[in-house]
Amino acid sequence: MTKIVATFEVSYTQILNKSGKLTGPLPAFAQDPEKLIELYRAMVLSRAFDAKAVSLHRTGRLGTFPSAVGQEAVCVGTASAMQETDVFLPSFREHGAQLIRGVTLVEQLLYWGGDERGSDFSGPKKDFPMAVPVGTHAPHAAGVALAMKLRGEERAAVCLMGDGATSRGDVYESWNMAGVWSLPVVYVINNNQWAISLPRSAQSAAETLAQKAIAAGFPGEQVDGNDVIAVYDVVDKALKKARSGGGAHLIEAVTYRLSDHTTADDASRYRSDEEVSARWSEEPISRMRTYLTESSAWKKEDEESLLAECAKTIEAAVEEYLATKPLPPESMFDYLYAELPAAYAAQRAAAVAASDENGDD
Amino acid sequence: MTEHTLVGAVNLSLAKALEEDETVILFGEDIGVDGGVFRATDGLVDRFGKDRVLDTPLAEGVLAGMSVGLAAEGFRPVPEIQFMGFIYPALEQMISHASRLRNRTRGRLTCPMVLRAPYGGGIHAPEHHSESTEAMFAHIPGLRVVIPSSPRRAYGLLLSAIRDPDPVVFLEPKRIYRAVREDFEDDGEGMPLDSCFIQREGTDITLVSWGAMMHETLAAADQLAEHGTRAEVIDVATLRPLDMDTILASVEKTGRCVIVHEAVRSNGVGAEIAARIGEDGLLSLLAPVGRVGGYDTIMPLARLEGRYMPSTERVVSAARRALEFE
Numbered sequence: 123m124t125k126i127v128a129t130f131e132v133s134y135t136q137i138l139n140k141s142g143k144l145t146g147p148l149p150a151f152a153q154d155p156e157k158l159i160e161l162y163r164a165m166v167l168s169r170a171f172d173a174k175a176v177s178l179h180r181t182g183r184l185g186t187f188p189s190a191v192g193q194e195a196v197c198v199g200t201a202s203a204m205q206e207t208d209v210f211l212p213s214f215r216e217h218g219a220q221l222i223r224g225v226t227l228v229e230q231l232l233y234w235g236g237d238e239r240g241s242d243f244s245g246p247k248k249d250f251p252m253a254v255p256v257g258t259h260a261p262h263a264a265g266v267a268l269a270m271k272l273r274g275e276e277r278a279a280v281c282l283m284g285d286g287a288t289s290r291g292d293v294y295e296s297w298n299m300a301g302v303w304s305l306p307v308v309y310v311i312n313n314n315q316w317a318i319s320l321p322r323s324a325q326s327a328a329e330t331l332a333q334k335a336i337a338a339g340f341p342g343e344q345v346d347g348n349d350v351i352a353v354y355d356v357v358d359k360a361l362k363k364a365r366s367g368g369g370a371h372l373i374e375a376v377t378y379r380l381s382d383h384t385t386a387d388d389a390s391r392y393r394s395d396e397e398v399s400a401r402w403s404e405e406p407i408s409r410m411r412t413y414l415t416e417s418s419a420w421k422k423e424d425e426e427s428l429l430a431e432c433a434k435t436i437e438a439a440v441e442e443y444l445a446t447k448p449l450p451p452e453s454m455f456d457y458l459y460a461e462l463p464a465a466y467a468a469q470r471a472a473a474v475a476a477s478d479e480n481g482d483d
Numbered sequence: 484m485t486e487h488t489l490v491g492a493v494n495l496s497l498a499k500a501l502e503e504d505e506t507v508i509l510f511g512e513d514i515g516v517d518g519g520v521f522r523a524t525d526g527l528v529d530r531f532g533k534d535r536v537l538d539t540p541l542a543e544g545v546l547a548g549m550s551v552g553l554a555a556e557g558f559r560p561v562p563e564i565q566f567m568g569f570i571y572p573a574l575e576q577m578i579s580h581a582s583r584l585r586n587r588t589r590g591r592l593t594c595p596m597v598l599r600a601p602y603g604g605g606i607h608a609p610e611h612h613s614e615s616t617e618a619m620f621a622h623i624p625g626l627r628v629v630i631p632s633s634p635r636r637a638y639g640l641l642l643s644a645i646r647d648p649d650p651v652v653f654l655e656p657k658r659i660y661r662a663v664r665e666d667f668e669d670d671g672e673g674m675p676l677d678s679c680f681i682q683r684e685g686t687d688i689t690l691v692s693w694g695a696m697m698h699e700t701l702a703a704a705d706q707l708a709e710h711g712t713r714a715e716v717i718d719v720a721t722l723r724p725l726d727m728d729t730i731l732a733s734v735e736k737t738g739r740c741v742i743v744h745e746a747v748r749s750n751g752v753g754a755e756i757a758a759r760i761g762e763d764g765l766l767s768l769l770a771p772v773g774r775v776g777g778y779d780t781i782m783p784l785a786r787l788e789g790r791y792m793p794s795t796e797r798v799v800s801a802a803r804r805a806l807e808f809e
């Protein structure tokens with residue numbers, strides 16, 4: 123005898139299509155045009171910051187930087203659906219989300235400029251710093267969520283990662299924990315179709331990345347990652363479920379990396395210009411602008427003043443960043459331990475002496 | 484002859500290995516069509532095909548673990564870890580399996596593989612991209628740990644590593660990937676593993692180093708020479724097993740020794756070398772063995788990276804201390 127013992131489905135949600143037309147009913151939060159404008163503004167700021175960061179790198183004033191062009195809806199939709207008391211665990215391409223969480227532009231510039239203070243957020247005190255080793259933050263999210271659950275709090279963790287990260291053991295292991303203990307955590311995959319030069323099709327033979335959650339015993343779904351309304355909506359629902367004891371959730375946001383992997387990459391070595399150009403028609407900002415304009419919530423003047431405002435905000439942040447003096451060399455020792463062990467005194471003194479010799483201030 | 488950079492030499496060496504031995508197989512993240520993020524494998528997939536140069540999904544543990552399986556089946560896998568900072572999931576496989584497959588099975592199964600990774604600081608890379616943690620691997624019996632310091636040595640040592648019947652961790656000092664060019668023939672000539680190279684002969688003090696720090700060490704030797712001190716400079720090249728004979732013979736001649744490495748100062752390979760000199764060369768010593776290393780700190784991000792890295796000046800002053808000791 124053979125019978126079917128389990129069947130699964132993976133849904134895909136889109137509310138606003140690439141032409142800026144509604145393909146589904148507007149969720150309650152989106153009935154308020156002000157809310158939509160807020161999401162739109164955040165995406166525009168993220169993209170403007172992105173362009174500035176890349177140009178700072180080109181002129182030698184910032185380190186390697188991972189642009190998020192085209193993926194703004196994933197970050198903005200996800201972070202906007204979070205409550206302040208939730209915890210965000212980013213990988214490294216999430217400046218759009220971090221901005222909403224309250225990580226300042228200056229802090230982000232400091233991080234990518236090679237200054238540890240960039241991870242000492244003035245805003246979201248419990249949010250995690252960026253996780254450069256891909257996927258290694260997925261277990262942290264499970265741990266954060268377990269803490270919330272053990273204390274019976276109505277909070278949730280949100281962990282954002284790339285499509286490449288889903289191949290890592292840490293990620294599978296975390297999902298297994300999240301499923302078996304029904305943890306209040308929402309994993310969001312920024313499926314931008316590429317992991318540096320590896321296309322999504324070569325990353326996994328699974329039809330969707332969302333279905334990997336099903337193996338771990340919790341729901342996984344796809345969303346149009348270029349539709350900020352849909353991203354917000356599915357994350358919002360998943361978070362509400364997680365905070366109220368409903369367990370973990372996986373959201374695969376399907377989008378596209380329109381830029382090089384980072385400023386150190388040259389994507390023309392492994393993908394065609396035609397492929398990239400074709401994807402520009404799907405990017406998240408213009409469809410939202412079309413929708414807002416057509417529903418008379420947004421005018422040309424609004425756009426102009428938004429762009430001017432973004433430029434000003436970014437300029438001020440860049441100035442502050444560039445004016446921030448590097449830490450003194452002995453700061454290398456300041457946060458190794460709660461208190462610097464006595465065994466370190468000589469090395470710290472040597473570092474100070476070396477910098478005095480160099481005539482540092 | 485042609486001039487080659489260190490990364491170019493790695494590329495040549497890999498090509499030669501693929502050419503001479505059909506069991507050699509390369510895999511790793513972005514090593515195929517992209518040619519590796521440092522271009523170490525540039526052009527190899529076009530020349531040798533997708534069955535021998537494989538782009539893998541993003542998972543470091545499986546790269547090392549799969550190598551064990553391939554090696555047991557008669558392949559010579561040469562996996563690349565994109566940066567040493569991402570090598571840690573591979574540790575379990577290297578420590579619990581690759582290093583001991585021969586021993587566990589009394590030689591029935593063996594593990595000829597070379598785990599390659601660029602390592603070290605000095606290029607203002609992002610977080611986790613600049614550490615030097617070679618001591619972790621050097622601690623493991625059954626592994627060889629090899630670090631080249633020049634293009635010629637990268638070429639020859641990598642070829643020997645791939646031909647070696649046991650697992651090798653081959654760490655490439657990325658700071659000098661393109662810093663110098665060297666003339667040599669692509670002649671398939673390997674270089675000996677398990678032995679140090681005397682880079683410069685001298686009589687007054689022995690300076691011992693490896694990898695990118697060889698450059699600061701040689702610069703320090705130049706500065707000392709201006710003041711009439713003739714330093715002998717040794718490139719360790721293979722950190723495990725350690726060729727102490729060469730180092731001890733040098734120290735016997737000079738009576739003074741300074742060890743220079745980029746890794747944090749404590750509990751590293753420098754400590755091992757110093758201890759061995761203490762054990763077997765104490766009576767030749769005219770001064771305590773000196774060590775110059777990174778501070779025992781987390782590798783700072785780019786802005787303070789230069790403050791962490793051992794400088795030529797630090798090497799020179801450690802040498803002076805040893806020379807002036809009475």
Ligand SMILES: Cc1ncc(C[n+]2csc(CCOP(=O)(O)OP(=O)(O)O)c2C)c(N)n1
Pocket residue numbers: 215254255256257283284285286287288312314316317318379383512541543565569
């Ligand atoms: C564990 C680990 N391996 C390799 C790298 C080098 N690397 C940085 S990003 C990246 C690709 C990541 O792809 P994906 O998860 O899809 O995220 P994306 O960059 O597309 O946002 C790689 C291989 C790394 N940072 N961490």
Ligand SMILES: [Mg+2]
Pocket residue numbers: 284285286312313314315316317318
């Ligand atoms: Mg990706």
